[in-house]
Amino acid sequence: MLSAVARTSMRSRATARILRSDHHDIPSPNGMNMPFDTQKKSFKYIYWGSCAFFASLPVVAVWWQLRKGNGNRNY
8 A cells, every 4th residue: 555645746746747748749850959950961070070079189188298298399
């Protein structure tokens, strides 16, 4: 048997879930909620290129600091 507290808790979660999921009747085609066009062919190359560029910045910074850290000016 469930206690009154458990039943109330379960009922309130179910009601909140129904209320929160009420916005799904609005039609939203794929990519229409973004400020750029995801359907272009060049999008995937620009996306992955920018990801690779920003992920490589820490590696380049470490390389630069280690390379110039030996004290001489002959890079």
